Amino acid sequence: MRRWLRESSLTLAFTVLLLTALVGQAFTGQAFYNESAVDAGLPTVSILEYATSSQFAVDVAENWQSEYLQFLLYILFTVWLLQKGSPESKPLDKAGRESDEDQKVGAHAEPSSPSWARTGGWRTVVFSRSLGLVMAVVFLGSWSAQLVAGRSAYNEDQLQDLQDPLGWGGYLHAADFWNRTFQNWQSEFLAVASMVVFSIYLRERGSPESKPVGSSNAATGVEG
Amino acid sequence: MTIDAMTTEAMTTEAMTGDAGRRAATPDRGPDDPAASMPRVRPSRVSRRTVARRKVIRQRAAGALLCIGVLASQSACAGQGNAELGNAKAAAAAFGKDVSAATGDACDLLAPQTLKELEDSEGPCATSLPDQVRSDPGAVRGGAVYGKEAIVHLAADTVFLARYRDGWRVTAAGCTRPEAGRPYDCKVKGD
Numbered sequence A: 001m002r003r004w005l006r007e008s009s010l011t012l013a014f015t016v017l018l019l020t021a022l023v024g025q026a027f028t029g030q031a032f033y034n035e036s037a038v039d040a041g042l043p044t045v046s047i048l049e050y051a052t053s054s055q056f057a058v059d060v061a062e063n064w065q066s067e068y069l070q071f072l073l074y075i076l077f078t079v080w081l082l083q084k085g086s087p088e089s090k091p092l093d094k095a096g097r098e099s100d101e102d103q104k105v106g107a108h109a110e111p112s113s114p115s116w117a118r119t120g121g122w123r124t125v126v127f128s129r130s131l132g133l134v135m136a137v138v139f140l141g142s143w144s145a146q147l148v149a150g151r152s153a154y155n156e157d158q159l160q161d162l163q164d165p166l167g168w169g170g171y172l173h174a175a176d177f178w179n180r181t182f183q184n185w186q187s188e189f190l191a192v193a194s195m196v197v198f199s200i201y202l203r204e205r206g207s208p209e210s211k212p213v214g215s216s217n218a219a220t221g222v223e224g
Numbered sequence B: 001m002t003i004d005a006m007t008t009e010a011m012t013t014e015a016m017t018g019d020a021g022r023r024a025a026t027p028d029r030g031p032d033d034p035a036a037s038m039p040r041v042r043p044s045r046v047s048r049r050t051v052a053r054r055k056v057i058r059q060r061a062a063g064a065l066l067c068i069g070v071l072a073s074q075s076a077c078a079g080q081g082n083a084e085l086g087n088a089k090a091a092a093a094a095f096g097k098d099v100s101a102a103t104g105d106a107c108d109l110l111a112p113q114t115l116k117e118l119e120d121s122e123g124p125c126a127t128s129l130p131d132q133v134r135s136d137p138g139a140v141r142g143g144a145v146y147g148k149e150a151i152v153h154l155a156a157d158t159v160f161l162a163r164y165r166d167g168w169r170v171t172a173a174g175c176t177r178p179e180a181g182r183p184y185d186c187k188v189k190g191d
Helices: A002-007 A009-039 A047-051 A054-080 A115-119 A121-128 A130-160 A168-172 A175-201 B003-015 B019-025 B048-080 B082-101 B103-108 B112-122 B125-132
Strands: B140-146 B149-154 B157-164 B167-176 B185-189
Touching (some): A009 A047, A009 A054, A054 A130, A054 A175, A168 A175, B112 B167
Antiparallel strands (some): B149 B157
């Protein structure tokens, strides 16, 4: 058990942070919602009502979709695009899907390789792209959730303002949907671009996200 | 170490627990063998049931990840309040009927802020409400609920409602269709 905890500590730490942040978002979101409701003389909501409301759902979904889009694009772009000096990039001569030997598939698989890396055919093709595929599915799922929950939350505000609610087509064209989308996307792309560039010149000793402290700034695709 | 690597290691170790496995796991070592000074480690025994259980856990974790978007959608759909639409329509219809027939009951159906605004500007609700809102505005033609807000279209009126702890209350009534993209113009409404 102790060994499992140590070997899974990275996942566990971020899971705890995720759950803590979600709980914090729920309570602060409820407080903010109820402040507005009291100002308007409208009914307040309990924490359970807020956590199952479209307001909470859209605030969570809009963040999740942009995170998974960020990872999807990062995973795909780093197959072909390069950045000299960055540990986030592959070495300059390795752009592309690489050889079966480099990727340990088919006949080049090792005894410890996952079985679908060895079997060939559609299984190996799917497994070879499984990381991007799952990120894409979760991105599309959470973006759809943002659309559904966002329309519901937006229309609740519309009715409060004595305006007609929007249909699906209307909300897809609405500034609310695209403003939520773009404000999340810009921060994700900024984070990745910052990481790619900062890691050329800066170091964090011991982190695999950094080059070794003594590495040259021109060294590409090396990890600490 | 990934779950795949752990499973493979466990299966390899399991294969080594037979006689041949024991010989392979504990080879005879001479005195000059550096490994002779290293402490012996018993190979771990992992049953087939444990391997199968870990496989199920992996599959469920993958399924749970894929369900995240669906679950978020479902919570949003619950907020849309289709179950409450019938209650909102009933409250709007009752309000419309009671405006002239039982004005006191209609006043009780007004949201607190709306009642206050009406009485501050027009006087006691029991006397002012029939002047502001059309009596018996007809049957319900349609409506929608989003969260705790609703809009109900009657034959000759449009009513906005909000859901309180004790049920739906009218937040605005006597509303006429606006220009596109503009709010309804309502005779009775809160601030």
